[in-house]
Amino acid sequence: MNPVAAERFTRLYESHYLAVLAFCTRRVDRSEAEDVSSEVFTVLWRKMDSFDPESPLPWLYRVAFGLIQNRRRSARRSLALTQRLGSMRTRSVESAEVVVVRNQLDQDVFRALARLRDTDQEVLRLSIWEGLGCRDIGTIVGCSTSAAEQRLHRAKKRLAQKLSPSLHRLIPSPESLEEGGRP
Amino acid sequence: MSFVIDEAVEAMRRANPVPDPMSLGDDLDRTGVFPTHTRETQRIMDTKQQTATEPTDNHPHRQRNLGILAAAFAVVIVMGGIVALVNSQDQTSASSQGNEAETVILLHEEYRSVGDVDALIALYAEDAVVLNHPLDLDDTARGVKEIRVWEQQGSKILGTNGSMEYRNLKTTGNIVVFDQKFVNDGGTCFSDVGIKVTVINGKITLWEWPSDTGDHGDTCS
Numbered sequence: 001m002n003p004v005a006a007e008r009f010t011r012l013y014e015s016h017y018l019a020v021l022a023f024c025t026r027r028v029d030r031s032e033a034e035d036v037s038s039e040v041f042t043v044l045w046r047k048m049d050s051f052d053p054e055s056p057l058p059w060l061y062r063v064a065f066g067l068i069q070n071r072r073r074s075a076r077r078s079l080a081l082t083q084r085l086g087s088m089r090t091r092s093v094e095s096a097e098v099v100v101v102r103n104q105l106d107q108d109v110f111r112a113l114a115r116l117r118d119t120d121q122e123v124l125r126l127s128i129w130e131g132l133g134c135r136d137i138g139t140i141v142g143c144s145t146s147a148a149e150q151r152l153h154r155a156k157k158r159l160a161q162k163l164s165p166s167l168h169r170l171i172p173s174p175e176s177l178e179e180g181g182r183p
Numbered sequence: 184m185s186f187v188i189d190e191a192v193e194a195m196r197r198a199n200p201v202p203d204p205m206s207l208g209d210d211l212d213r214t215g216v217f218p219t220h221t222r223e224t225q226r227i228m229d230t231k232q233q234t235a236t237e238p239t240d241n242h243p244h245r246q247r248n249l250g251i252l253a254a255a256f257a258v259v260i261v262m263g264g265i266v267a268l269v270n271s272q273d274q275t276s277a278s279s280q281g282n283e284a285e286t287v288i289l290l291h292e293e294y295r296s297v298g299d300v301d302a303l304i305a306l307y308a309e310d311a312v313v314l315n316h317p318l319d320l321d322d323t324a325r326g327v328k329e330i331r332v333w334e335q336q337g338s339k340i341l342g343t344n345g346s347m348e349y350r351n352l353k354t355t356g357n358i359v360v361f362d363q364k365f366v367n368d369g370g371t372c373f374s375d376v377g378i379k380v381t382v383i384n385g386k387i388t389l390w391e392w393p394s395d396t397g398d399h400g401d402t403c404s
Contacts (some may be wrong), residue, residue, distance in 0.1 A: 022204035049289075108196040117348040128192060129199045143352045147285045154293070160191040167190045 006050045012056055013041055020060050026129050027068050036071070040064045058136040065122070065140050105166060112162035120155035127152055271329070284359045284382035285352055292349045298338040304331050308386035315392040317375060342367045349378075357382050 020040050024033035040063045053059040113121050119141060126137045138148035160167075167173065201207065287306055292301040304327050313324040316333055324330045341347055347365030354360075358381050364374045381389040 018204040018208050021207050022201040025201045025207065026199065093208060106193050106198040109194050113195070117346060119348050119350060123315045124195060128195045129201075142350075144282055144285055146353060147289055150286070150289055156188050156192060159195065160188040163191045163194060164187050167187055167194065 002049070008051075009045060012044065012060075016057055016060055017041070020064055021058060023061055023064055023130060024068065025061050026125060028071065032071065034101055036067050036088075039067050055136070058132065058139050061126070061130065061136075062133075062140045103108060108163060108166035112159055112166075115162055116155065116158055120158055123152045124155050124159060125146060199307055242310075256274075283385055284357045284380070285354050287360065287382045287385060287387060288349060288352065288359045288380060295334075295337065298341065300331065300334050300338055303334045303338075306387055308383065308388045311386070311388050311390070313390045314401065315394055316371075317392055319321070340367055340373075341365055342369070 017037065021033055021037045024036045024040075028036065040060055043063050044060065051059075053076075071141075078116065113124065116124070124140055126132045126140060127134075132150040134152060135145045137152065138145045140152055141151075143151070268375070291303060291306055294306070307327050307330055309327055310325070311327065311330060312397075313330055313333055316322060316324065325331050345365055345367040347363065350362045350364065352359055352361040358379060360377060360379050362374065362376045363378060366372050375393055377393040379389075379391040379393075380387055
């Protein structure tokens with residue numbers, strides 16, 4: 001590799017390693033996330049001489065996404081993983097009551113997410129957790145921007161349908177508050 | 184419903200297992216996996232880049248030559264812009280054709296998921312053709328009457344609680360190539376790679392299943 005490419009690699013690694021690691025940690029457990037992140041940058045290292053995307057992060061996410069997909073063996077394993085991730089969270093600054101309700105809701109979110117189609121899960125994660133726009137989401141999951149928009153809209157609706165009972169149980173709707181009723 | 188969607192999105196946002204990627208850096212610094220010289224390296228690199236882009240020669244003749252070069256460059260840019268504009272009009276047309284084709288396929292996925300055969304049939308042109316259906320290879324369905332039989336059969340196999348999705352959509356003009364995976368009520372998995380569909384004027388005119396029957400057992404993941 002020529003020195004300019006090596007310098008670019010270092011810069012990309014230092015700028016994006018944590019984002020890639022976070023992306024992976026949201027999908028697989030921590031030790032696997034570190035393995036996948038290393039693989040992502042190994043792929044980048046190999047392609048560095050010809051690497052010139054408009055924005056590098058979606059490209060890196062796409063590689064990570066592919067590597068994680070290869071590693072996934074079954075939906076059952078994925079569910080177990082997301083549940084484990086849910087139980088890993090701590091929020092020390094919140095009151096005990098809020099933590100209990102939130103943890104319950106987090107578990108429900110992970111359960112609802114695991115019941116969605118793989119593509120729905122992924123577009124939701126990319127939009128809500130990674131904060132990506134539909135153009136980048138399309139690049140990563142392999143469809144056009146408008147298709148990504150449609151998928152995201154439908155995925156949100158499906159998530160809401162699956163989560164609806166939990167939301168009504170745990171969060172009062174504006175209507176019920178106006179009526180002075182209980183959730 | 185919009186309240187529920189907003190709340191669901193907010194609930195998922197709060198459930199983010201790694202809300203702040205930078206928090207992962209602390210662990211890595213301790214374990215020595217992540218380079219700790221980031222800021223210093225960044226500063227050195229920034230300084231190098233700045234030095235490289237600073238003007239170094241202010242001689243008057245050189246400046247005049249640069250002015251001529253800049254003018255020539257501007258002419259080239261304007262001409263390039265005109266050519267790009269003409270090309271972009273063609274590309275916009277191809278892109279909207281591709282979007283339309285992809286939208287039809289996504290609607291097909293949606294209607295098949297919910298088992299709405301009438302809505303599915305409305306996506307086909309009257310004289311549409313389906314080739315190599317995996318349930319009866321080498322057979323061909325011509326026209327919406329015959330295609331309805333296929334779609335009914337597909338919906339029956341998927342069942343009421345099955346799940347299905349189209350993946351890896353690749354669109355070229357009005358042709359969409361994609362894979363499908365579906366799991367029926369009984370948990371049996373079906374997958375097909377490289378389904379090719381031609382869409383003309385918003386209607387499916389040709390649906391080509393791959394000649395290989397795909398994975399129709401319980402092993403696809």
